[in-house]
Amino acid sequence: GQQVMQIPQYQHVQEGEDFTTYCNSSTTLSNIQWYKQRPGGHPVFLIQLVKSGEVKKQKRLTFQFGEAKKNSSLHITATQTTDVGTYFCAGRDNAGKSTFGDGTTLTVKP
């Protein structure tokens, strides 16, 4: 079945430093979504990428979808303490089923 690998598992940064998490799928994806989950909370949708090579920005967050539609990345510029949480990618196959990566937990030291 489809597998989605995400690295790193944990990332500790100083406030103001950049942060990147990467996802790789074993199969070509229909689309990929990114979610953020705060401790004790549920995943909250951030963005969806559909097109090959697509790049989307949300303020300090930049999302990329690879040309082969098998990998993706999330980059945060100049992290803030409000960025803490676990970031998940979720790869959607043509049948509509989403497989989540293991998540990257970001902690930010003020």
Add this chain to the structure above:
Amino acid sequence: GAVVSQHPSWVICKSGTSVKIECRSLDFQATTMFWYRQFPKQSLMLMATSNEGSKATYEQGVEKDKFLINHASLTLSTLTVTSAHPEDSSFYICSAYLGQTNNPLHFGNGTRLTVT
């Protein structure tokens, strides 16, 4: 925006009892809902796909007789954990997408189940 409501938020039950979790789409119709389970500090694992008016599709390794799913209407899916055991303690989350399968998932707030 689309809202998915899940109830209860948390439940504590004794080993051997059954627990029902409800997932409702409040402002849209969801022909398909997904049930995930998340253990502490782990990812979301898809348990089953709930299809309105038909049987749920379970992922490999998930016991369909233990995790009963009913999707009787376009706005409600239920997950019943039967004969719960301590190892079933987890965070259960439902989700649905609005409209097309290409659309993002909207998650309920989750249910934290503790089996004593």
